[in-house]
Amino acid sequence: MLYPVMLNIAGKKAVVVGGGSVAVRKARSLIEAGALVEVISPEIAEAMEELLDVHEIKWRKKEFAPADLTDAFIVIAATNSQETNEFIQRSASSYQLVNRVDDPKESSFIVPASFKKDKLCVAVSTHGASPALSKRIIQELKEQFDASYISYVTFLDECRAAVKRLCPDSSGRKMMLKRLASSAFEEKAKAASPAERDQLLTEIVRDWREMQ
Ligand SMILES: C[C@@]1(CC(=O)O)C2=NC(=C\c3[nH]c(c(CCC(=O)O)c3CC(=O)O)Cc3[nH]c(c(CC(=O)O)c3CCC(=O)O)/C=C3\N/C(=C\2)[C@@H](CCC(=O)O)[C@]3(C)CC(=O)O)/[C@H]1CCC(=O)O
Numbered sequence: 001m002l003y004p005v006m007l008n009i010a011g012k013k014a015v016v017v018g019g020g021s022v023a024v025r026k027a028r029s030l031i032e033a034g035a036l037v038e039v040i041s042p043e044i045a046e047a048m049e050e051l052l053d054v055h056e057i058k059w060r061k062k063e064f065a066p067a068d069l070t071d072a073f074i075v076i077a078a079t080n081s082q083e084t085n086e087f088i089q090r091s092a093s094s095y096q097l098v099n100r101v102d103d104p105k106e107s108s109f110i111v112p113a114s115f116k117k118d119k120l121c122v123a124v125s126t127h128g129a130s131p132a133l134s135k136r137i138i139q140e141l142k143e144q145f146d147a148s149y150i151s152y153v154t155f156l157d158e159c160r161a162a163v164k165r166l167c168p169d170s171s172g173r174k175m176m177l178k179r180l181a182s183s184a185f186e187e188k189a190k191a192a193s194p195a196e197r198d199q200l201l202t203e204i205v206r207d208w209r210e211m212q
């Protein structure tokens with residue numbers, strides 16, 4: 001069983017070895033997360049050239065060598081050669097995170113299918129059993145999270161900051177935060193205007209104060 005996490009890789013060096021369609025997909029998501037991406041490959045696909053045109057990423061036009069991994073936080077072994085991918089993995093230090101796109105069992109992490117919009121991220125993995133199914137599950141889940149849902153999540157972020165500021169005791173905070181996350185509150189918040197939303201938060205804080 002793998003351990004699911006949300007990694008902060010902003011400003012960290014990410015080395016993608018290979019320049020084919022799989023490398024492109026991984027490079028794109030690393031860029032979105034703010035990593036400093038370096039692509040190592042003698043050849044790159046057109047879609048990778050397009051990424052190079054619009055983003056601050058480096059392309060080292062060469063075959064992989066262990067020195068390419070210096071200072072890398074994350075490594076993606078995405079060549080079409082099993083031997084090379086294995087060599088990349090063996091060349092990494094134990095503290096570097098390595099994803100081998102051809103071998104989930106030997107990877108220190110695998111990449112889930114995901115949907116990200118503002119504060120909401122939904123990720124699905126089948127532990128490599130069926131990446132195509134992970135992708136389909138995400139496409140189906142995506143339907144549930146329309147613009148009103150995303151703005152509700154953004155509102156919850158503001159509410160959380162307000163509740164932490166206003167309420168010093170942890171059980172009161174927990175009570176309010178659970179109420180904000182309830183489906184009843186979600187329905188009200190999604191239908192409300194910004195001014196009405198502020199009023200909804202005020203009511204929750206008022207109810208808590210009355211209980212004191
Ligand atoms: C989710 C997604 C994220 C991403 O890559 O960004 C992702 N693969 C995606 C798509 C996809 N990959 C493949 C197909 C063809 C259909 C099929 O095989 O099902 C499709 C579907 C398509 O392309 O439509 C083929 C494939 N994938 C792997 C192998 C090697 C092997 O199994 O050994 C082979 C066989 C190669 C061969 O045939 O030899 C391995 C992995 N792929 C993973 C992730 C990790 C496990 C995720 C999980 O736990 O579910 C893991 C283990 C490692 C990793 O890459 O991290 C991304 C969807 C992005 C999106 O939503 O658009």
Ligand SMILES: NC(=O)c1ccc[n+]([C@@H]2O[C@H](COP(=O)([O-])OP(=O)(O)OC[C@H]3O[C@@H](n4cnc5c(N)ncnc54)[C@H](O)[C@@H]3O)[C@@H](O)[C@H]2O)c1
Pocket residue numbers: 017018019020021022023040041042043044045062063064078079080081084101102131
């Ligand atoms: N994880 C996934 O989601 C997934 C999906 C499909 C396929 N795969 C696996 O990923 C592999 C790559 O798929 P692809 O479609 O991107 O392949 P591809 O053939 O399009 O690209 C391979 C890339 O690796 C580069 N390369 C080869 N040897 C190299 C070396 N020694 N050093 C640096 N770069 C080197 C090539 O220049 C090329 O850019 C497949 O062979 C398959 O095993 C994984």
